[in-house]
Amino acid sequence: MAKGDPGVTTRGRRAAPRSKRAASAAAGDPELVQLLTPEGERIETAFGPDGTEYRVDFTDEEYRGLYRDLVLVRKLDAEATALQRQGELGLWASLLGQEAAQVGSGRALRSQDMAFPTYREHGVLYCRGIDPIMPLGLFRGVDQGGWDPNEFKFNMYTIVIGAQTLHATGYAMGVHMDGKTGTEDGEAVIAYFGDGATSQGDVNEAFVWASVFNTPLVFFCQNNQYAISEPLERQTRVPLYQRARGFGFPGVRVDGNDVLASYAVTRHALDNARHGQGPSLIEAYTYRMGAHTTSDDPTRYRIASEVEAWQAKDPIARMKAFLEKQKIADADFFAALDEQARAESVHLRERVLAMPDPEPVTMFDHVYPHGSPELDEQRAQFSRYMESFEGSAH
Ligand SMILES: Cc1ncc(C[n+]2csc(CCOP(=O)(O)OP(=O)(O)O)c2C)c(N)n1
Ligand SMILES: [Mg+2]
Numbered sequence: 001m002a003k004g005d006p007g008v009t010t011r012g013r014r015a016a017p018r019s020k021r022a023a024s025a026a027a028g029d030p031e032l033v034q035l036l037t038p039e040g041e042r043i044e045t046a047f048g049p050d051g052t053e054y055r056v057d058f059t060d061e062e063y064r065g066l067y068r069d070l071v072l073v074r075k076l077d078a079e080a081t082a083l084q085r086q087g088e089l090g091l092w093a094s095l096l097g098q099e100a101a102q103v104g105s106g107r108a109l110r111s112q113d114m115a116f117p118t119y120r121e122h123g124v125l126y127c128r129g130i131d132p133i134m135p136l137g138l139f140r141g142v143d144q145g146g147w148d149p150n151e152f153k154f155n156m157y158t159i160v161i162g163a164q165t166l167h168a169t170g171y172a173m174g175v176h177m178d179g180k181t182g183t184e185d186g187e188a189v190i191a192y193f194g195d196g197a198t199s200q201g202d203v204n205e206a207f208v209w210a211s212v213f214n215t216p217l218v219f220f221c222q223n224n225q226y227a228i229s230e231p232l233e234r235q236t237r238v239p240l241y242q243r244a245r246g247f248g249f250p251g252v253r254v255d256g257n258d259v260l261a262s263y264a265v266t267r268h269a270l271d272n273a274r275h276g277q278g279p280s281l282i283e284a285y286t287y288r289m290g291a292h293t294t295s296d297d298p299t300r301y302r303i304a305s306e307v308e309a310w311q312a313k314d315p316i317a318r319m320k321a322f323l324e325k326q327k328i329a330d331a332d333f334f335a336a337l338d339e340q341a342r343a344e345s346v347h348l349r350e351r352v353l354a355m356p357d358p359e360p361v362t363m364f365d366h367v368y369p370h371g372s373p374e375l376d377e378q379r380a381q382f383s384r385y386m387e388s389f390e391g392s393a394h
Contacts, residue, residue, distance in 0.1 A: 031049070031239060031241075031253050032253055032254065032255050032285060033046045033047070033048055033054055033252060033253065033254040033255065033261045033264070033265055034046055034254075034255040034258050034261050035054065035055070035056060035258055035260040035261040035264060036255075036258045036259070036260045036261065036318055036319065036322055037318065038257070038312060038313045038314075038317075038318050039318065039321060040317075040318045040319070040320070040321025040322035040324075040325055041322075041325075042260075042322060042326075046261060046264075048250075048252040048265070049241075049251075049252060049253075050250055050252075052252070052268060054261065054264040054265060054268065055264065056260050056263060056264050058260075060328045063319075063322075063323060063328050063329075064323065064328060064329055064333065066103060066104075066107065066259050066260075066263075066319065067316075067319050067320065067323055067329065067337075068337055068340075069099075069103040069106075069107070069123070069126065069127065070099045070100065070103050070259060070315060070316045070319060071316060071337055071338075071341055072126070072337075072340070072341055072344060073095065073099050073102065073103065073122060073123040073126050074095075074096065074099050074316060075341035075342070075344065075345050076122070076126070076132050076341075076344065076345055076348055077094055077095050077096060077122055077123075078094075078096075078345070079345035079348055079349055080092045080094075080122075080136060080139070080348075081094050081096075081290070081294060083136070083349065083352055084139070084294040085294065088140065088352055088353065089136065089139045089140050089294075089352070090139055090140065090141050091139055091293055091294055091295060092139055092293065092294045093119045093120045093292070093293045093294075094120075094288075094290040094291065094293075094294075095120055095121075095122050095123050096288070096289045096290040097224065097257070097286060097287045097288055097289030097290070097310065097314075097315070098120070098123070098222055098224055098256065098284075098286050098287075098288065098315075099123055099259075099315050099316060100256060100257050100258055100259035100262055100286070100315030100316075100319075101123075101220075101222050101254075101256035101257070101262050101284035101286050101315075102121060102122075102123030102124045102127070102222075103123050103126075103127060103259055103262075104258070104259040104260065104261070104262025104263040104266060105124065105190065105192075105220055105262055105263070105266040105282075105284070106121075106123060106124035106126070106127030106128065107127050107263055108262075108263045108264075108266035108267040108270060109127070109128070109153075109190065109266075109270065110188075110270070110274075111153070112153070112185065112186075112187045113153060113187060113188045113189065113190065113270060113274075114153045114154075114155070114168075114171060114175075114187065114188075114189045114190070115128065115153060115154045115155065115189075115190050115191075115192070116155045116158070116164040116165070116167055116168040116171070116189070116190070116191045116192065117154065117155065117157055117158065117164065117192050118157065118158060118159075118161075118164065118192050118193060118194065118197075119157045119158065119159050120194075120222075121157075121192050122135060124154070124192065125154060128152045128153065128154040129152060130147050130152050130154060131147075132348060133348060133351050133352065134146045134147045135157060136348070136352050136355075137355060138157065140352065140355060142355050142356070142357060142358050143358070144156075144366070145157055155167065155168075161193075161194075161196065161197045161200055161202075162193055162197040162200035162201075162202035162203040162206075163202055164191055164192070164193065165191045165193055165197070165202055165203045165206035165207075165219065166202050166205060166206045166209075167191075168189050168190070168191035168206070168217055169191070169206040169209045169210045169215060169217060170209075171189055172188075172189040172210065172215035172216050172217040172273075172279075173209070173213050173215050175187045175188075175189060175215075175216055176213065176214065176215055176216055176276075180216075181216045181273070181274055181275070181276045182275060182276045183274075183275070184274075184275075185274075186216065186273075186274030186275060186276070187216065187274060188216045188217070188218065188270040188271070188273040188274040189215070189216055189217045189218070189273070190217070190218045190220050190266070190270065191206070191217060191218070191219055191220065192220050192221075192222065193219070193220075193221055193222075194221065194222055194223070194224060194227060195221060195222075195223040195224065195225065195226070195227060195232055195235055195236075195240060196226075196227020196228070196230060196235060197221070197227075198221060198235055198236065198240055198243065199227075199235050199236075203219075206219070207219070207243075207244070207247040207249075207279075207281075208247060210247075210249070210278075210279040211247045211248040211249050211278070211279060212248075214276070214278040214279075215273075215278065215279055216273035216274055216276070216278070216279075217273060217279040218266065218269040218270055218273055218279065218280055218281075218282060219244075219279065219280070219281040219282065220266065220282050220284065221240055221241075221281065221282065221283045221284065222256060222284045222286055223240055223256070223283050223284065223285050223286065224256075224286050224287055224288035225286075225287055225288065226288055226292065226298075226302070228292045228296060229292075229296075229298075229300070229301040231301075231302075239253060239283065240253075240281075240283045241253040241281055241282070241283035243281070244280065244281035249278055249279045249280050249281065250280045250281070251280065251281040251282075251283065252265055252269075252280070252281070252282055252283070253282075253283045253285055254282060254283070254284050254285065255284075255285060256284030256285050256286030256315075257285075257286055257287070257313050257314070257315040257318070258315070258318070259315060259319060262284055265282055266282060269282055286315075287310040287313070289307065289310060289311065289314075320334070360382070360386060361379060361382060361383055361386065364378065364379040364382070
């Protein structure tokens, strides 16, 4: 996939010459790092608010690979939503609209880097090489999330808003204390969270600790404009990325619907972190195109024209337009990819339907590594209760 170090041309946080800043402003919103416009036009170089220069230089195969990731994670996500609608999952939190933020940042991670997700990072999970069936077991209620965080360097999904930012901070402090930073092979940590989470005490405490202990941590906020029904204006009066400054580390806002810019900005922040330059905040400016979860009805709190305006900035459509304009991919490529996405989603569905229901008594397993007398008693009591049904019609 993404090769070497295409996203990083400067390590320092030096100020860009005035002319370059003007050029960046002319190319688009000066507050938004963008390398691919909604129309699919490439911007060669973009500058962050502190003058950091961002560019990517992917091969055609790598561009196609990023597009493939975007299409596959959207298709698998749509299949999960359909499965929930048909009663096969208890709940699903769709990533629709946020594919570029997740694939861009997920592919920017090096193999040694550790990620701490929320409940919506199915695209990052995919980039980490985890079988997409894994989170579906959790949302079907048949397991507690089946992957090994250490094996995949991807922690368990966290539903408690913002809690994972503290877990990530503690983990990153450990990485730093173990001397695993300071070189090209150093380890960096990334914590995902939403715009709503920035109002949580946990996240603000994580900012303080990460800053004063100079931890190798990238705070990756997907600002999808809503915390369930609460709009961004109820969370902040300043752009979220600017909050970083008050905590003593840099912040940058990237076009989260632009997979190339999301990659470049994340790769740069991770590399700064692994080299011992401390934390940073990335605000990926994006939009939740679907419902908060399958339990939510967004038509109750937002208007259709807003959704339509963001559909025009679709992360997949702009990448497709770019590949077509540049003749990087042809009709055969797109047709083959559609077929691959269809086949993978059918395969996913078949495996979900084949997931065995767990024995109810297994809910007592794995609570403590070495058991506990109280829990053993509860298990025995529950087993007797279940046995009382044996032989009855119900
Ligand atoms: C500590 C805590 N409070 C409240 C909730 C209920 N809750 C679940 S999702 C959510 C909104 C989160 O919004 P945001 O951080 O923007 O993430 P998004 O869902 O938009 O990705 C809330 C309040 C929770 N899970 N945990
Ligand atoms: Mg949100």
